[in-house]
Amino acid sequence: MNAFLHIAKREVGILFSYKTNFIFTILLPFVSILFFNTLLQEGVPRDLPIAVVDYDKTAVSRNLIAQFDATPELKVAYAPLTQKEGEPLVRTGKIYGLVTIPNHFEKDLKQGKQTKVINQFNGNLLLPGGLIDKAFKKVVGTLSASVNIQKQLKNGVLIKQANANFQPISANNHVLSNPFTNYSYYLNSGFLTMFFQIFVILTTVYSFGSDFKYRKGKKLYKISKGNTFVILLGKVLPYTFWFFLVGLLMYFSMFVLQDFPLFGNKFALLAGLLLLIISSQSFAVFFISISKSLRQALTLGSGFGAVSLAFSGITFPIFGMPAPMQWLSQLFPFTHFFELFLDQTQRGIPIFYSFYAISALVVLSILPLLLGWTKLKKLLLKGEFEHRI
Amino acid sequence: MKKKLFKPYHRTRLSYWNTIATEWDSIKSDKAVVSTFLSVTLILLLVYAYVYSNEVIYDVPVAVVNQDVSKTSRDYIEMLNASAGIKTMATHTDLQEAKHAYYAKKVMGIVIIPKDFEKNIRNGRPTAISTYSDASNMVFYKNVLGNVSITNGYFNAGIGIKKSMAQGKPMTAAKQNQNPIQAISTSLFNTSSGYATYIIPILTGLIIQLVILMGIGILYGSRKEDKKIRTDFPRLLHKGGTIPVLLGKASLYSLIFAVIIPIQIGIVFTIFSIPVRSSLLTIYAFLIPYIFSVVFLGIAISSLFKRREESIVFLVLISVPSLMLSGLSYPLEGFSHFYQVLASVIPSTSGIEGFVKLTQMHASLFEVTKEWLHLWGLTLIYFSIAAASLKIRAYNELQHLKN
Missing domain, CATH: 3.40.1710.10 (abc type-2 transporter like domain)
Known part of the structure; x- marks a missing residue:
């Protein structure tokens, strides 16, 4: 427990003493929330x-x-x-x-x-x-x-x-979920949450990776007396907590300031947010453990985060992709989060039908950690990446 | 006199070629940069093209609640089923059942044929088809609503024409009466509204900016970490010394893309049959100011980064907003004035727009002059900022060395 607190405290200290960490973790998420909330304010193109x-x-x-x-x-x-x-x-x-x-x-x-x-x-x-x-x-x-x-x-x-x-037959068209076909509801739901996810992945990779780049892995190992699990929790949990707060603010900007439709189960929505953060962090740790340098881990993480938008089916439904891509799309936590998000905000369907999405998120939170565990342990023992650059 | 002019010219020329050689060597020897160039320009583009390769969504499943169970209603369902965009799933008898299918995402919309559908039509009384379409995904929504409307239109016309013919009018007159004004809508350029045809040229344009900024950011970051900017480009601190360095870098990246663009178009565009409606020379001519402005922008902003990793993080973050701001996904008219100005200072806005107009909309180089000149303007602005920042950086390193 002491070791955990030590590492967590050190992490918060790093956050406030390094300009880069501060900007990426604390400032930019808010900038992105502000950007997307103001960009499509009209929602429906006119004239x-x-x-x-x-x-x-x-x-x-x-x-x-x-x-x-x-x-x-x-x-x-x-x-x-x-x-x-x-x-x-x-x-x-x-x-x-x-x-x-x-x-x-x-x-x-x-x-x-x-x-x-x-x-x-x-x-x-x-x-x-x-x-x-x-x-x-x-x-x-x-x-x-x-x-x-x-x-x-x-x-x-x-x-x-x-x-x-x-006109013997007239049409009664009922538009569900997004009755005004507002593009802000449609696009921002995806972009805001996708960006949020990228921030989670990148900051986790960055915080973990800088320690390995500057050969601090051994120090961590010493503090925790060789307990990988404690190191992981100590490094990651402060960010989990912080990004949950940022996520709440993002939800606030969507549902209170912008009046996005919210018909579903609010607890499921919060659980989804937490699971998105944890699974993204889990993937970030996985990328760290398989990378040879901080740069490589960041490239993998940012690539993964950026492509997840295409695989979530927001712009082009998963239904219409070639079959191998449909399978691949299931590997991205964002796909499942977005499904859950739409179900519990716009579609407002019973929580029972979101069960698959939630369980997929849980699986994707655990699986990457299991896959990267031994490599991560080795990396911590070594204390640094194979390559500096 | 001749000597006086020749000496600076000679030195500038030397510095120019030296820059190209140094930069090329560092690109070649930096595995990160090479892998970024290859993976983003080719692999990423290929993956995106493959994801969207079906272009158009067909056969969106729709539930039909047939409350009438008559021959006419079955005809209607047949017609609905025959339209390309939707596919009717098992017909349900009540709405509750269809709702469950919608919740389980087995269907994306519900169509209800009311009771007495056939009877009302035969009696000449109005009746109504109800549709429920899910607008949480615009593609499904458009498919369901669009195809039901088209089917309704044809079904109505069929009834109307038959009625007129029953009154003794000839077929042609009946047809003309039913629809006095034909609305003929032709889709230009991307005729089937295919998604890959839409997004791949835009991405190709965006990737130019992304890759150059990343490459420059990574190289510059490592030079900064090793304090090698001044030694790599020795003439930086001389009067006018930044000009050949900046031009050298810009020329090198232009040359690299002069090779990459034909490969992208030759492989990705060809495999996924995305049209190219302009000559390579026109594309080159248009891209020169785009690449130049991006290179100078890259040098100008990389002075913000202390470590080489920071540039990657930052650039990934700005790539999606710059795609949004390009006005091709959401029309520029819908943005506030602030964002329109912001969009105009990002090279990719004009760069993507011009590239798409040239390759997709059959525009000539003359017709994209607006974007072309705008990019030259940006080139000038970023050139001066980049020159200043390089000079400051080199000066700082020198001071650092002296101390």
């Missing part, structure tokens, strides 16, 4: 610029343009005279979509002929491209419906019946 080429130049076409402009997602920013003039605007990224209203648009409509409106949107930018496509179809669909219904009214059909004729 994405498009250009409309109006070959028709009539009251109806102008009305359509006004309706595009009135849609929250769109802003008619340019009115090129020809299609050719509009194309470079797409290529240079000034607009996300180029809408063309053909000649005789009004005339065709009045004569009862079918006409068309064309939207060429930038499919390379997935998010704005998709939003523009959706908004465009909605505006044109509404106009088209109104033309259809007016025609029916002129034939003497009642308005109610005309509506039912045009």
Whole structure:
């Protein structure tokens, strides 16, 4: 116990006497929380610029343009005279979509002929491209419906019946979890927690690794009288505790300041946070024990932390990855934490269904330690990394 | 007169080539730098491309609660099932059952076909399909909602057209009546909205910045630890002595990437069939100011680090925010003014944007002039900061030596 307190005290001392440790452990986590909380404050993109080429130049076409402009997602920013003039605007990224209203648009409509409106949107930018496509179809669909219904009214059909004729089946869409499709809820849930995880991994690697880089391993060994477990606890627990506090603040920034949806079990959420910290630290210790230098351990740790975002399925679902990658994704604690996080915040499903995620986190907390244990012991005995740099 | 001009020129030239040789030697002999270059530029890019290689999500499982159990409802389910994006799972009889399947993540959405669905349609009364889609993952949400809407649209049109035809209108007229204005939406560049096609060019652009900053940070850090900056680049403290050193380093990294970029495009882009819509020469021409500005930025900020490890930690941390700030994942219009300014001083913002426009959006070099000039501007700014910081560092080492 004494040895544990000695090492833990020494760790806290290091934290406050070395500028680097202080900055990475205490300052930067807060900077990252502040950054992500303020970056996507609007949450839903509005007024994405498009250009409309109006070959028709009539009251109806102008009305359509006004309706595009009135849609929250769109802003008619340019009115090129020809299609050719509009194309470079797409290529240079000034607009996300180029809408063309053909000649005789009004005339065709009045004569009862079918006409068309064309939207060429930038499919390379997935998010704005998709939003523009959706908004465009909605505006044109509404106009088209109104033309259809007016025609029916002129034939003497009642308005109610005309509506039912045009659209016998309407859609009742219920959007679960994130009803406003707020991108801040969606992306920040992932980015904030992923960054938090990187901080946990990197600080653990750094604190452990600096001791080996500067040949302090033997000193630790002496303090603890050769008890690897005590060294591990003494070095890691202060950070576990500290990052749990940081995690609480992160949760506070999400659920209180930013009003993220929180429908699930709050205890499971806290347990998940604690397990994420412990499993990340466990992986960090594993990286230390298999590395030949501090630099290598840091590269492994930061690589592992950064790739975990891709494997969590937030941007591209795990469901759609090739099978070997699906298996690989299960090795990342963040994948399971994120699953648990979404289940217990946005989806709000019974805790029973999060059992798998929690047990996976527990397994991933223990497994890396078991794998790295003998190597870690050897490293402590040796007191330093194989290579200095 | 001739001699007077020749001497400084000769020394500058010597210093330039000396810098290139020294830097190349330290890159070659530093295993860390070589492994960073190889693992990040090729292996990381390959892994990402493989993870996203399916490009588009198909067959998202959806539960159908069929409360009608009629022929029309079964037709509807068939149509739903035939759409590429979703796959209907076992039809449930009540919502509770479907809910459990949703909790267990066997399905990502629920579609309810109401009672009297067929009867109402035949009577000309309105009826409604209810969908529940999970927006905690935008990809699933879009797939479920989008495919149900499309199916609804076709199903509605089918009914409407049949009704008009029943009244004696010919097929074409019925079709035109149903939908007076066709909305034709064409997706440009990345036609199927594939994820790998979207993210890999962006990552390729970002990796240039990440790798150069890491390489410079690690090399500079170890020189600083060993106090070798002044001895490695002996002419630093002379008047104008930083210029050839900085230019030498920038040229070396440009040359390295002149080799790496064709390999990346040749291997990763080809294997995963990601289009490249510009010539290599254009890409080179565009990347020169990008690489230069990143090199100078690297030298400018590496004076902040005392140990070589610190730069790795720091750079990993700024790589994700700089990806976010590039405006390609979330449109720049959605950021506050502060972040737009912040984004504009990071080279990767313009660098990635220009690279994506060139290779994906078929832009010519002329059309990315804005980004190109912006990068040259950043190059100038970071050049002066880097020159100052190098000089200070070398001076400090000299003082240290004297004491």
